[in-house]
Amino acid sequence: MDHLNHTRPAAGRINVDLIAIGIGLTLAALIRFNILPSISF
Amino acid sequence: MSAHTIPSPIEVPLSPARRLLRLLPGMALLFGIGVLGKLLEHAITLSNARYPQFAIPHIEYVLWAIVLGLIISNTVGVAAIFRPGVATYELWLKLGIVLVGGKFLMQDVLHIGGLSLALVAVELILSISVMTLLGHIFKLPPKLTSLLAIGSSICGVTAIMAAQGAIEPEEEDTSTAIAAILTLGAIALFTFPAIGHMLHMSQQGYGMWAGLAVDNTAESLVTGALYGEEAGRWTVLAKTARSSFIGFVVLAYAVYWSSRGLAPDVPHKGLFLWNKFPKFILGFLAISVLATAGYFTHGQLNSLSNLSRWAFLPAFAGVGLRTNLRDLVGQGWRPLIVGILGEIFIALVTLALVYWSYNHGVAR
Numbered sequence: 531m532d533h534l535n536h537t538r539p540a541a542g543r544i545n546v547d548l549i550a551i552g553i554g555l556t557l558a559a560l561i562r563f564n565i566l567p568s569i570s571f
Numbered sequence: 572m573s574a575h576t577i578p579s580p581i582e583v584p585l586s587p588a589r590r591l592l593r594l595l596p597g598m599a600l601l602f603g604i605g606v607l608g609k610l611l612e613h614a615i616t617l618s619n620a621r622y623p624q625f626a627i628p629h630i631e632y633v634l635w636a637i638v639l640g641l642i643i644s645n646t647v648g649v650a651a652i653f654r655p656g657v658a659t660y661e662l663w664l665k666l667g668i669v670l671v672g673g674k675f676l677m678q679d680v681l682h683i684g685g686l687s688l689a690l691v692a693v694e695l696i697l698s699i700s701v702m703t704l705l706g707h708i709f710k711l712p713p714k715l716t717s718l719l720a721i722g723s724s725i726c727g728v729t730a731i732m733a734a735q736g737a738i739e740p741e742e743e744d745t746s747t748a749i750a751a752i753l754t755l756g757a758i759a760l761f762t763f764p765a766i767g768h769m770l771h772m773s774q775q776g777y778g779m780w781a782g783l784a785v786d787n788t789a790e791s792l793v794t795g796a797l798y799g800e801e802a803g804r805w806t807v808l809a810k811t812a813r814s815s816f817i818g819f820v821v822l823a824y825a826v827y828w829s830s831r832g833l834a835p836d837v838p839h840k841g842l843f844l845w846n847k848f849p850k851f852i853l854g855f856l857a858i859s860v861l862a863t864a865g866y867f868t869h870g871q872l873n874s875l876s877n878l879s880r881w882a883f884l885p886a887f888a889g890v891g892l893r894t895n896l897r898d899l900v901g902q903g904w905r906p907l908i909v910g911i912l913g914e915i916f917i918a919l920v921t922l923a924l925v926y927w928s929y930n931h932g933v934a935r
Contacts, residue, residue, distance in 0.1 A: 546662050551854030554669030557878055558858055561871050568870060571877040 590655075597656015598885070601663070604643070604892070605884030608635030633796045633887050637760065640891020649892055660889025663882045664789055665851040670879035671807050672858030673872050680808065680859050687779065687812035690924050694783055695816060698724040698917045705909045714740035714833075715906060717824050718748035723913055725821075726814045726849075727752045727787030733817055733847050737825035738834045751910035756790030757894055759914075764797045766922075776929050778802035782809025783921040784914075789890045796883070803883075811852050818847035 560566040585593065609632040619626045643649065649657055699720045706716025718740055722731045731748050734740075763785065767777040777798045785791035788810055795806025822843055828834035837843050862872060 547665060547850035547854075550662055550665035550669050550851045551857070553666055554672075554854050554858060557670065558673070558861065558867075558875060561874050561878075562867055566874070569874040569877045569881070571880045 594656040597653040601885030604888035608632040636887040637891040664886035667879045667882035669854035672855040673862045673875035677863040687809045691813045702913045715744040722752040738828040756787045759785045774801035778805025782806040784918045818844035
C-alpha cells in the first residue's frame with residue numbers, strides 16, 4: 531500500500547473494488563429479504 | 572494536500588484480525604466527523620426554526636464533514652493511530668457508488684451514461700491536447716506532462732497511480748502530479764457550487780458538469796453533492812462513465828512511452844485494459860440492473876439510497892482529513908500553473924458541452 535497517497539498497487543485496488551461490490555450486494559440482498567430493517571438517514 | 576499529507580509508516584506483517592483492529596480508530600474518526608457534520612446541520616436547522624431572528628446560514632452536512640476534516644488535518648494533524656483507518660475512505664466511497672446504483676434505472680444509465688461517454692470522449696481529446704501543449708510551453712518534464720494529462724482527463728489520483736507502473740515516471744513527478752490534481756480538486760469544491768448557483772444550473776446539468784470536470788473521484792462526488800443530493804447522483808453517473816476510460820488512456824500512454832524505449836512493453840493489451848478497469852463500476856451496474864428489473868420495492872430502494880448516503884458520509888470526511896493546505900505552496904509553481912490553466916480550460920469546455928447538450932434537448 532502506498533500510504534503516501536492512500537492508494538494501492540493494481541492488485542490491492544482490485545481488492546478494494548471487490549470488497550465494495552461484495553459489501554454492496556450483500557447489503558442489497560439483506561434489504562431485499564427484509565433481514566435489514568428500513569434504513570433512514 | 573499532497574503526497575506528504577499522510578507520512579508512510581513502517582510496514583510490519585500483521586494477522587488479519589490485527590490489521591482489522593488497526594483500522595477501527597481511523598474508521599471511528601471518519602464516521603464520527605460525518606455524524607458530527609449531520610448533527611451540526613440538524614442543530615442549525617432547529618436553531619433557525621426556534622430563533623428566526625438569529626438565523627445562521629444553512630450549511631449541509633457534506634460541507635461540515637469536509638470543513639471539520641480540514642480543520643483537524645491542518646491544525647493538530649491526523650495522528651498515526653488514525654491513519655490506517657482514514658485510508659479506508661476509498662472503500663466507503665466505492666461502496667456508496669455501488670449502492671447509489673439503485674437510484675438509476677438502466678434506461679437512465681444507457682441514455683445519460685451514453686451522453687456522458689460522448690462528452691467524455693470530447694473532453695478527453697481536448698484536455699490531453701491542452702495539457703500536452705501547456706507542458707511544452709512551461710517546459711515540464713515530458714513524463715510529468717503525461718501524468719498531468721492522464722490525471723486531468725480521466726480520474727485524478729487513480730489514473731496517475733495506474734499510469735505509474737506503465738510509463739515509469741520519476742517518483743517526484745508522480746508526487747507533483749498527484750499534488751497538483753488534489754489541489755485543483757480542493758479548489759473546485761469551493762468554486763464549482765458558487766458558479767453553479769450563479770448560472771442557475773439545474774441539478775442534473777450541474778451534476779454532469781462536476782462529474783466531467785473535477786478529476787479525482789472523491790472531490791468530484793463531493794463537488795456534486797455540495798450542490799444538492801440529486802446533483803450528487805448525476806455526478807456519480809458522469810464520473811463513472813469517465814472513469815471507465817482509464818484503461819484506454821493509460822494503455823495509449825504506455826504504448827507511446829514504450830515505443831520510445833522509455834517504458835516496458837505491453838504484451839497483453841486486453842489483460843492490461845481489464846486490470847486497469849475500475850471494477851466497482853460493475854457493482855453499480857449490477858444494483859442498477861436489479862432495480863430496473865423490479866427486484867426491490869420502493870421502500871427497499873429508499874433504504875438502499877439511504878445506505879449509500881451513510882457510506883458517503885465517512886468518504887466526505889476523508890476528503891477533508893487528507894487535505895493539507897500547507898502543501899499547496901510546496902510543490903513548485905510550474906506544474907500548478909499548468910494544472911490550473913488546463914483545468915480552467917477543461918471546466919469551461921465541459922460547461923459549454925453540458926449547456927449545449929441541454930439546450931438542444933440531448934440530455935432529456
